[in-house]
Amino acid sequence: MNQELESRFDEFDKPAIIRRKLLPWWIKVFCWIFMILAVGAVGALITNLFIPNVNVSLYGFSSNTAYSVTGLFIIAVMLYKGFAAYSLWFEKPNAIIIAKIDAICGIVICVASFFILPLTSTENGHFSLRLEILLLIPYFIKINKIEYEWDNLESL
Numbered sequence: 001m002n003q004e005l006e007s008r009f010d011e012f013d014k015p016a017i018i019r020r021k022l023l024p025w026w027i028k029v030f031c032w033i034f035m036i037l038a039v040g041a042v043g044a045l046i047t048n049l050f051i052p053n054v055n056v057s058l059y060g061f062s063s064n065t066a067y068s069v070t071g072l073f074i075i076a077v078m079l080y081k082g083f084a085a086y087s088l089w090f091e092k093p094n095a096i097i098i099a100k101i102d103a104i105c106g107i108v109i110c111v112a113s114f115f116i117l118p119l120t121s122t123e124n125g126h127f128s129l130r131l132e133i134l135l136l137i138p139y140f141i142k143i144n145k146i147e148y149e150w151d152n153l154e155s156l
Contacts, residue, residue: 019091019153022146027139031085038082041075059106060113060130077109096147103140107133 020028041056048054048066055064056074063071084102087095110130117128 019095019150020089022149022153023088024142027088027142030135030139031089034078034081034085035089037078038085041078041082045075059109059132060117060128061109077105080105093151096143096150099143100140100147103136103143106136107140110136 023031044054044056044066048071053064054066054071055062056066056071056078057063058074058077061070061074063074065071066075081102084095084098086092087098092098110133113130114128
């Protein structure tokens with residue numbers, strides 16, 4: 001009888017699954033940075049209602065107002081990166097897919113800025129190498145490596 005009761009409560013005694021432990025320290029740091037960046041993006045939208053010039057910049061693209069095509073694009077990317085960071089930090093089941101999309105979009109935007117910015121720049125048209133890509137590629141690789149464990153984690 002005693003064993004029967006113990007076996008029924010075994011499912012409650014399992015340790016909590018902490019997927020966050022799968023993330024390396026540098027991704028954890030960037031999760032916080034991008035969650036704060038997303039709050040800053042919302043702040044830029046609100047601030048730009050009262051102040052005409054609010055500078056926003058990401059991946060080489062920049063704008064002096066949040067309410068332009070470039071500004072709204074930058075804000076949208078910042079918000080998505082914040083959402084991906086939030087999903088990873090709070091261990092959402094679909095966080096890996098969101099993070100992969102985030103990494104791929106970041107890489108595409110960086111590569112696009114290599115070619116678009118020199119053609120559209122009125123200043124000097126110099127080619128600029130975006131160093132963010134040096135972090136986005138390892139980010140994608142690491143997220144890809146932990147995907148199976150994240151999705152199938154039983155216990156640590």
